[in-house]
Amino acid sequence: RDLLYSSFDIDQGIDQLELMGVKYYMASSQTAVDAAARDDRLTEVAVSGPWHVYELDPVATQMVVGLDRLPVVLEGVEPVQGSWLDPAIAWFNDPDRWDVPFSIDGPDDWPRVELPELSDTNADGTTRKFGDRTLPDFPSEEVRAAEVTDIEMGDESLSFRVDEPGTPVLVKVSYFPNWEVEGGEGPYRVSPNLMVVIPTSEQVTMTYGRTTLDWAAYLLTFLGIIALFGFWRFGPVPIPEGALDRRRRQRGEARAAAAARAAALGAPVVDDPDAPAGPIGPVGPAPPPPPWPEEPPFAPGTHGPGEAVGTWTPPADPGSSPADEPADPSPADDERGDPRP
Numbered sequence: 001r002d003l004l005y006s007s008f009d010i011d012q013g014i015d016q017l018e019l020m021g022v023k024y025y026m027a028s029s030q031t032a033v034d035a036a037a038r039d040d041r042l043t044e045v046a047v048s049g050p051w052h053v054y055e056l057d058p059v060a061t062q063m064v065v066g067l068d069r070l071p072v073v074l075e076g077v078e079p080v081q082g083s084w085l086d087p088a089i090a091w092f093n094d095p096d097r098w099d100v101p102f103s104i105d106g107p108d109d110w111p112r113v114e115l116p117e118l119s120d121t122n123a124d125g126t127t128r129k130f131g132d133r134t135l136p137d138f139p140s141e142e143v144r145a146a147e148v149t150d151i152e153m154g155d156e157s158l159s160f161r162v163d164e165p166g167t168p169v170l171v172k173v174s175y176f177p178n179w180e181v182e183g184g185e186g187p188y189r190v191s192p193n194l195m196v197v198i199p200t201s202e203q204v205t206m207t208y209g210r211t212t213l214d215w216a217a218y219l220l221t222f223l224g225i226i227a228l229f230g231f232w233r234f235g236p237v238p239i240p241e242g243a244l245d246r247r248r249r250q251r252g253e254a255r256a257a258a259a260a261r262a263a264a265l266g267a268p269v270v271d272d273p274d275a276p277a278g279p280i281g282p283v284g285p286a287p288p289p290p291p292w293p294e295e296p297p298f299a300p301g302t303h304g305p306g307e308a309v310g311t312w313t314p315p316a317d318p319g320s321s322p323a324d325e326p327a328d329p330s331p332a333d334d335e336r337g338d339p340r341p
Helices: 010-020 030-038 081-092 212-234 243-264
Strands: 024-027 043-048 051-055 064-066 072-075 112-114 148-153 157-162 169-171 179-182 184-190 194-199 203-208
Touching: 010 024, 010 030, 024 030, 030 051, 064 148, 064 157, 157 169, 179 184, 194 203
Parallel strands: 072 112
Antiparallel strands: 024 051, 043 051, 064 169, 148 157, 157 203, 169 194, 179 203, 184 194
């Protein structure tokens, strides 16, 4: 996807996992397993085949933490993937910037910084990868970090308490517009793709709500169920015959008529829609053999049954009578029995 990835670095990898609130790390290659075994921040908890499972520090991976610096609104970034991805990856790959996350929206007291435009093509003509850029300097405005306790995570909800409202807290959950906040302002999308909430009370509850698009989808689903019930109750709806169906029907009727004519004439009929058309319908197979047996042909030099071997009868003269015809020679006339003309 043309993203700028860094090479294997166990130290930076663990830092990124803690930033994202990931509690477990799995390794299978020998290089990754050896590096994990040497890091004190990982505790091996299970092994399954080639996989080694490690647990990270629960404090470092806490899902909600107070920020000690205000986020920065990075102007020039649109809320679309192509615009957000480039600066977000550049920020994520640079741990020195993690103290100050950036957002595309926020309260008026958050600092504003303009993101310079950068060409998508490098000087050598190749396509620049997402994240292969330098971000501008962010101002660092310190605030008191709120102390967060009583964190409860559900399937579509998250609740927590803060000791003092008014300062931003980082929620290590992927941002999505469906998230709603009760007891705070936000959520605001911050780098790399997490959320920031500004508590307005000590108890804050976040729920994954429903947007207008969700309700529209539910409505269409409900109407579809009603339509299916109608089809089942009242039967199928007649659909006008289309051009393709009409041609198929006409071909079927033509084949049936041709078969009827062929049957009336005693001709064989083939029920094959792909057979070539003859003068009275589809051309059938060859006619059946006659009911009498056919005599096999004789090979040259052979004689049929009942034919005397060595006899020869000259053709009859139309002007002669049977009495004028010479008598058949007998074996006494010729020992070989050969006829003599």
